[in-house]
Amino acid sequence: MSSGANESGVTPAAGRRRRRAGEELAVPPAEFTSYYGRPILKPPVWTWEIAAYLFTGGLAAGSSLLAVGGQLTGRPALRRAGRVTALAAVTASGVLLVKDLGRPERFHHMLRVAKPTSPMSVGTWILTAYGPAAGLAAIAEVAPLLPDRGPWRPVRRVLPPVGWAAGVAAAAVAPALGTYTAVLLSDTAVPSWHDAYPDLPLVFAGSALASGAGAALIAVPPRQAGPARRLAVAGAALELFGAHRVETRHGLLAEPYRTGRPGRLLRAGRALTAAGVVGALLGARSRVVSALSGAALLAASVATRFGVFHAGVASARDPRYTVLPQRERLQRRQAGEQDG
Template sequence: MSPDRPVGALFRRFRERLAAERTAVANRTGGEPGSPTARGVGRADSGSRATGTGAGVGRTDAGARDAGLTPHPPRDAAPTVGRRRGGKGGRGGEQLTVPPAEFTSYYGRPVLKPPVWKWDIAAYLFTGGLAAGSSLLAAGGQLTGRPALRRAGRATSLAAVSASAYFLINDLGRPSRFHHMLRVAKLTSPMSVGTWILSAFGPAAGIAAVAEVAPRLPPHGVLGPVRRLLPPTGHAAGLVAAVTAPALATYTGVLLADTAVPSWHEAYPELPVIFAGSALASGAGVGLLAAPPGQAGPARRLAVAGAALELWGAHRVENRLGLLSEPYAAGTPGRLLRAGRALTAAGVAGAWLGRRSRLLSAASGGALLAASVCTRFGIFHGGVASARDPKYTVVPQRERADRGA
């Protein structure tokens, strides 16, 4: 082989070692490198493991010791360094001769394809929770005889669910796709279940809101029977909307956790809790804005319950997930979630301190609504950030593999 021809690093080191061993033996025996004497031809050496009979430097332990080199380890001896891969209980398999490769992306591209959802889906997360919380507020006002809460909750619920339908259809691209999703009901698909929940909730919320215009209809004539039938029908529809509201508030959290996005998928126990708390807090904000302080008692209690769930879930997401908590604490998601916590705390404090102040109560309601927006958008952007960085995909996978080994 020509010396100028490029060879592998391992073969190059073998040639260099072989040349050094031949030179050492030649010096010891007085022969020329490469001569029969240097190669050990005609000399006996007990302990040779090779087919030759001479010292065979590099072939026998004796020749290696004479040359001042480290003897070869026995072929049946287990390696003393390195880690072996494969085999039951760590025995056998292939010995690792190189350190584990560092994670990287393929030509600068992420390992996962980031979600194609845009801001309209983040807005859909908020309006869906707002519709659910407002329907619960309206049901509370209906059952406790607080008409201001009932009217505000029903009107907001209809407006929010209409906005949700718009954002969802806008993301799907064509209205017919929403209709096509109603052809099947797949319980294992959060999107399919959510479509049916939205289809059941929307008409009920609409009937309950329309029932609020019954007192403005003429008592006689063609619209007289409609005026008499709308209130009881609206009460029943309002209760139906309130029954389906918890599913509407939480299914979006299940939908996000069902994806392969690392920081969403790993937070599957907390996301439905966060979204439920955010929905309750936003509904309470509507009540504090629209109802006088004397009728806002249920809204204040709803605000406390929603804030407790939302703050607990957000704390868990930002501290339990280890590396996957980083996207929720840095950059835009971190700023949004911190603002959401501050606004939630301020809204709850103002709701209870302003029980006799309409202005402070309304300000607290606005803070709770803003907190819900920040929380939903923060969770959304945190998941998108975790999908763009390959670190959040590769490192947790290696940790799980190491724990399994």
Template sequence: MSPDRAPVGALFRRFRERLAAEGPDRLGGPGPRTGHGSKVNPGGGTNGSRAAGPETGGPNGTPLSGTGTAAPGSGSPATGTGAGVARTDSGAAEVRLAPHPPRDVEPVERPRRRGRKGGGGEQLTVPPAEFTSYYGRPILKAPVWKWDIAAYLFTGGLAAGSSILAAGGQLTGRPALRRAGRVSSLAAVGASAYFLVNDLGKPSRFHHMLRVAKLTSPMSVGTWILTTFGPAAGLAAVAEAAPWLPERGLLGLGRRLLPPVGHAAGLVAAVTAPALATYTGVLLADTAVPSWHEAYPELPTIFAGSALASGAGVGLLAAPPAQAGPARRLAVAGAALELWGSHRVENRLGLLSEPYATGTAGRLLRAGRALTAAGVAGALVGRRSRAVSALSGGALLAAAVCTRFGIFHGGVASAKDPRYTVVPQRERADRRVAAGD
């Protein structure tokens, strides 16, 4: 510290003495406060002015600083006039300010925005946005599958239903029904392999899919189901040619071995058939296509019923009425499942049921229901008529085609329109918000 400078304590004491002698205004200070009102000078003056009298405000000339009370006429915010008057309602009105709210009134809460549970926020000031897409383009990319996949859905179900029909004929001693089911199953599974490879583009891609087995992937599981079902159905169908082989030699050995091997293979195919009939429904529901994804409980049921009905149609077409009893029962069971599932997807899904009721899909599904009902009625009525049974079988097969193609076109239509993607998502979000509140 420089020797010619006074200590800080001495400087502070001199400042206090000068402040007490001359007052705060002489030193450029703001003046003493009186209570919670405006700053006043002694003698009733307001801030920024000097009173003519001595700097005392009390009746005995006592200083006002530190008293915590306002002198009469000192310009308090409630009743006075002066610089602090802007804090009163009348003064605020004069200078065009909002009135000061009373101290004893609770502030009004703003309405909170509905959002997360326990969260705040201000009220929305813009209307809810309408569903739209960027330049009118679809939000989802529509499936690239063509008609061959819809045909694959039908032939896979036909192969499954025919193998179940063949097993029923085998176990009940109806050779005509067994033979028709086995041959139809082999033809249908061969067509399914063609349609699938045609969609994949290269036969080697089907082989590449067998490199892994992933239980969480319907496509991988379906590939292995088809790989297991195909050879079993083929071996059972080949066994039907055993009576045409010679009785002696190597071919004679095949004639004796094929029937029992064919029986075992037919049962293996029948056991695998339900998985083959329903996995395609799971495959469609596992996609992001709105009307397929939302119908995940019904699609396997519809495909199972359609498979049974198509298999029954084969039996009614190929077997004589005396041996077609299992086919008629299969037709009734399949029609019940198919009609129930179709009714559900057209009424349970709300907005997402619309693609199944309009356009190409709606026409196909309505035709499928009508053909199914006609086929079942003909199967029950024409028990002794081969012609009526054949017509009923043809109606059931046509109904299966319409049902599979209708489900396919309904899903594709829902993927092309952004409304079927955005609106259900917002409805689910609103339900979650309502449940959280």
């Protein structure tokens, strides 16, 4: 054996000739790990309360929009159901947010400043503006129950116009309430949330409309639920369109939305949304079918919000979703500089 040969008897020159002839060296696939097996990004510390908060905020927004539709078109049952549902949902949102913050005064402290560049700050003010309006609108619904005599007479007469104005105000803030949480998630460094910033607001807006419609289909007689059925179709179409974009337009970062627990939740959400829309259209004269379709739409909204939440957490825990997109962006930037 010559002095230049390796242990297998192949000289470096022969190895170079073989590679020049087209022989490829076997390179083991890269494994993306981090020190001590810890994620590169710190996963969100949010618990299930925030995922539930995403749902209740959307439900409140969709219900307020239906309530103002009911009051403008002379559908008292639809107006009443929307107002009461909106108050219950925004109250639950406040409880969930305070529970996540740990102490109630932390919410108050967030109101010391208004920072337009911070989705969290803007969202706090949106919730603060929406809550009292939704509360006044719902309280106005007790006016017919008050006695029309003595000191109750002026209260009974004042409440309806106050509720009308408050309902319009709540509906004006509702679109921001239903979508700001999508902006909040997208503004983080969590890969699958951040990359989907153009499409998550579509998903959340559609989910908010569909969930509000679902609550109305449960509580409102079919003869007054026409706007709820139409809103269910519009919300479902918007949600499914946004979800399709999220799962198909973002390459590797769309993978967490299709696999594992998030994928199962989102697929269940799509199936429930489709079932709810079909039930809403076919059950225009059946209170039972309408209620079942409404329950399906509510369950779909819950599954969608939790699916998006868990997809982001999964993308933060796996180093691939941080490293590979960064490398791709760097390569595109370098290629652009060379072309320039």
